[in-house]
Amino acid sequence: MRLDKIKSLLVPPLTQAWAQLQPVQRLKSLPSLRRPTRRQALLAVAAVPAAFLLYVLVLIPFTPGISDIRKARFERPAQVLSSDGKELAVFKWANREWVKLSEISPAVVDALISTEDHRFYQHHGLDWRRTASAALHTFSGDRQGGSTITQQLARNLYPDEIGRAPTMTRKLKEAITAFKIEALYTKEQILETYLNTVPFLYNAYGIEMAARTYFDKSARSLDVLQSATLIGMLKGNSYYNPVLNPERALDRRNTVLAQMVKRGRLDAARFEQLKKRPLRIDFERQTEPPGPAPHFAQQLRKWLIGWADRNGYDIYADGLVVHTTIDARLQALATQAVTAQGNRLQSIANAAWAPRAGWAASKDLVQAFVRETPEYRSAVAAGTPADEALKHLLANPAFMQALRQQKTRIQAGFIAIDPRTGQIRAWVGSRDYTQDAFDHVQSARRQPGSTFKPFVYGAAFQQGKTPDDTLVDQPVEIQLAGGEVWRPTDEGRPSGRAMTLRDGLVYSRNTITAQLMQEVGPSRVARLARAMGVRDSKLDTVPSLALGTSPVTLKEMVASYATIANAGEYIAPTMVTRIEDRDGKVLQEFQPARAERALPAATTQTLLDVMRDVIDRGTGASIRSRFGIRADVAGKTGTTQDNADGWFILMHPELVAGAWVGFNDSRVTLRSDYWGQGAHSALPIVGDFYQHSLRGRIIDGRARFAAEEESGVFSALATQVRGWFARLFGGKGPAEAPGARPAPRRPALPPPEADVTPQPPAQAANITDASDATAGMALDHGEVVVAVPEQAPAETTDSTAGTAPAPSALPAPPPAAPATTAPGASSAPG
Structure with a gap:
């Protein structure tokens, strides 16, 4: 009854209202105003969670899978092993x-x-x-x-x-x-x-x-x-x-x-x-142990990440085992040699750059160092006047001491490569990875100085020249683009006499090499250098390239010398022999790269024979006299302007090794004309390494470079004629036939000339890849004369060789004790 009463009260007014809305009733939209049915209401309510559930289902494929979760729980980092099974690194x-x-x-x-x-x-x-x-x-x-x-x-x-x-x-x-x-x-x-x-x-x-x-x-x-x-x-x-x-x-x-x-x-x-007790923190950063070959490991990590991405592996979780070419014994010897020589040279650098010595005498340079620091730039950016900011930092003892230690820290790089396979056997990128992680083997580009000269002589021998051909040791003037004249010089004055190409390289005469470059042509030398191994660095095809003014890496130079030791065939350096999974299954094996002919075998033998003399009686003679190495070896020293870079590379039939020594900032040098030379800075590292490697029989002291067989009457007759011609016209006598010799020749000859590379005006800058190297090098040996602008000289010019007798004496040896000179002084012999 109550329901009927409610209807009687509500229906009449609603009917009346509906009648008033009859015109609007005709609109099609009004049927939607009807009261929804129970089914419609339930569907509307269920639509929201259904849509939400559907969205969740759509997201499931975009979340990590179960297999990935298992891998995260049991991840195993890649393990890096040496060729003799020693652990080098773990990539976490x-x-x-x-x-x-x-x-x-x-x-x-x-x-x-x-x-x-x-x-x-x-x-x-x-x-x-x-x-x-x-x-x-x-x-x-x-x-x-x-x-x-x-x-x-x-x-x-x-x-x-x-x-x-x-x-x-x-x-x-x-x-x-x-x-x-x-x-x-x-x-x-x-x-x-x-x-x-x-x-x-x-x-x-x-x-x-x-x-x-x-x-x-x-x-x-x-x-x-x-x-x-x-x-x-x-x-x-x-x-x-x-x-x-x-x-x-x-x-x-x-x-x-x-x-x-x-x-x-x-x-x-x-x-x-x-809650009343203090924190009592005992803070100390936890660093991962660098391992025995940290710079090598960092380069390998970059390569391995690429390999893993291409092959669907994770180097941090899949338990890869990477077998490398590094020999743990050779790596330990290399690290030991770099550390020992670095410490010796550091004591010399500390004395040369003491606060009241070289540091105080280099006021302008020190102020330039200060202006390059973040502290100085921050102070100026904050509104402090530049002069006031400079004065404030110069008066800060702690800041200046830290700056001096940073700038005057000796650095070095070392790498050894097997020339027969291209396998890298040892790699030391700096004196101490924890103090300087910058890699001076592959990342630093420095001027190679006289270590670049073998490319010039190799190109000349490839054109048909012989070690007994002569050029006059005389002043050289080379016209450069822009009207300047480059006059490369040596430490001693030109003798005015004829000098064989053999002695030009043995005693590293810049005047002889510069003349030879004019005959061969910079483009041809640059092409040969690239073919032999200098493949990443840019080489400027200018005359001064002969003296190593284009910056290159130590790895490129040692790989190039490995080409010489491998009879003229270049093999790209490799780091890995095979990769296995965590269960020992071989995933991939890596064979040595394909050999590429860069220099004819006969020409290579000639160049190698001349470079043997560098060790027997030239700028690298202390390999024999000091380190007692009697193996069949050849090599070359190198020193750049102001002794900013010291180089030495030595070739053995089974191993080619090279070292660079210098400072990250090339404006800083050892300030010593003796210790700054490659023969006294870099050579001891290589000599110490080979001495212990031979003594430990890691490499064979009886191994000989492969000889290029010369057979037939004509080749023998040609050798006799060359020797007769040389003796008749005042030469040094017949050159020994290319090939391996039973024992090194060590004739009693005067000490070598200086091995210093002067810079031409076009190559005054010597910039490295190091973060704080920001300036070039001064011109001391190469005199510059401004002339009327002319076209650049042709790549090949007429020979200026003379026929005067060879010099009978060479300059005196370097002093027994280091002589400290002021910045900008001429480089001394060595």
């Missing part, structure tokens, strides 16, 4: 040492669960109550996080796949991955993985490295206060950094302790005692 993606959950202090786990996820053992990856609470607070303007430990682990393990943007999509992907992790792992495994992967700043990943970094102890030994401090950092590593922000870190630590009390994991009375 982070500085981390995995420890089991049983090896972590229980206080860490209590602090973590109390603070980050107190219902950790009740949920299955997602805490619905905490998520809902966080959502309500966020909607009300008080943004809060609601991630569980498992969700945080998912975000830490897969930042690229999940992302870190504060969006619904990211939270859903994070939750899906968390469910997968919970399905795969036990709670203990999740805690162990989380604590071993979470970052703690200063390249410390995981609780073990964090404990060592901040408290100098293991994770097992952390007490409650230390555990609370580290767990407190998880809310914001930088904001709660106990090193830089100790007050914030202390407050956060006490908050963690309070949460432990709230969750029943710490006694309240104990908390009142602990």
Whole structure:
């Protein structure tokens, strides 16, 4: 009855209202105003969660797969081994040492669960109550996080796949991955993985490295206060950094302790005692051990990442085993030689650049150093007048001492290559990787000086010239583009006599080499250098290229000399022999690169024979006299302007090795005309290395370079005619036939001339790849005369060889003790 009464009261007014709306009734849109049916209402209500569920299903393929999760749990970094099975490096993606959950202090786990996820053992990856609470607070303007430990682990393990943007999509992907992790792992495994992967700043990943970094102890030994401090950092590593922000870190630590009390994991009375104690941080950065061949390992890492990407592997997780060409014994000898000679030269540099010696005498240079520092630029950018900023820094003893030590630190590079295979056997990129990680073998480009001259003589011999051909040792003037004249000189004055090409290279005469370059042509020399191994650095095709003014790398030069030792065939240097998986299955083997003919074998034998004399009686004679090496070896020294770069490369049938010595900034030199030369700076490194390698029988002292067979009457007759002609016209006599000799020739001859390369005006700059090398080198030996501009000289000119008798004496040897000279002084013999 009540329902009928309600109808009688409501129907008449509604009918009247409907009648008034009859004109509008005709509109097609009005049927939609009907009351929805129950089915329609249910469908509308179900559409929202259905769409949400569909979106979740669509996201699943874009989350990490189960196999990836397993790999993350059991990742194994690539292991790098030497050719004799010694470990050289382990490629970890982070500085981390995995420890089991049983090896972590229980206080860490209590602090973590109390603070980050107190219902950790009740949920299955997602805490619905905490998520809902966080959502309500966020909607009300008080943004809060609601991630569980498992969700945080998912975000830490897969930042690229999940992302870190504060969006619904990211939270859903994070939750899906968390469910997968919970399905795969036990709670203990999740805690162990989380604590071993979470970052703690200063390249410390995981609780073990964090404990060592901040408290100098293991994770097992952390007490409650230390555990609370580290767990407190998880809310914001930088904001709660106990090193830089100790007050914030202390407050956060006490908050963690309070949460432990709230969750029943710490006694309240104990908390009142602990919260008053200081942090007591014992901070020390944890660095990975560099290993026996750190520069080689860094170059290898770059190559291996590319190989792994192309072949679908992860160098940080798949347990690859990389077998390299490095010989651990030779690597140890090379490191020892570089360290010993570097320390000797550093004592000389310290004396030469003492505060009241060379440092004080180089006022303009020191001020230039100061202006290049970040401290100076920051002061000027902040509004300090330039003169005032300079004066302030010059008066700062600590700053100036650090600057002087940085600029005057001797550096060196060394590499050894097997010429028969191109395999790199030893690689030392600097004196100490921890102090200077810059690689002076492959990354630094420096002027090679006289070590470049064999390319000139090789090109000349390839054109038909012989070691017994002569040129007059006389002043040389070479017209350059732009109207300048380059006058290359040597330490001693020209003798005015004829000198054979053999002696021109043996005694490293710049005047002879410059004349020979004019006959051969810079383009031809540059092409030969590229064919022999200088393939990455740009070579300027100018006359001064003959004296090594185009910067190159040590690796390129040693690879080029390896071409000479390999009978003129270039083989690209290689680092790896094979790669295996974690189970020992060979994934790929690497054979030596294909040999490329760069120089005819006969020409190579001639060049090699002349370079033997460099060691027997020339600028590299101390290899015999000082280090007692009697093996069949050949080589060349090199020194650049002002002794900025010292070079020496030695060839043995089984091993070619070279060293460079200098400073990162080429404006700094040893200030000694004796110690600055390659024969006294770089040669001892190579000599020490070969001496111990031969003594240890790592390389065969009886090995001989392969001889190019000369057979037939005509070849023998040609040799006799050349010898007769040379004797008749005052030459040095017949040259020994190319090929291996039973023992090195060591005739009693005067000491060698200087081996210093003067710079032409077009090559005044000597810039390296080092970060702080910013200037060129002064012109001391090469006199420059401004003339009327003319066209550049032709590549090949008429020979200026003379027939005067060869010089009977050479300049006196260098002094027994180093002579220190002021900057800009002429280089001394050696």
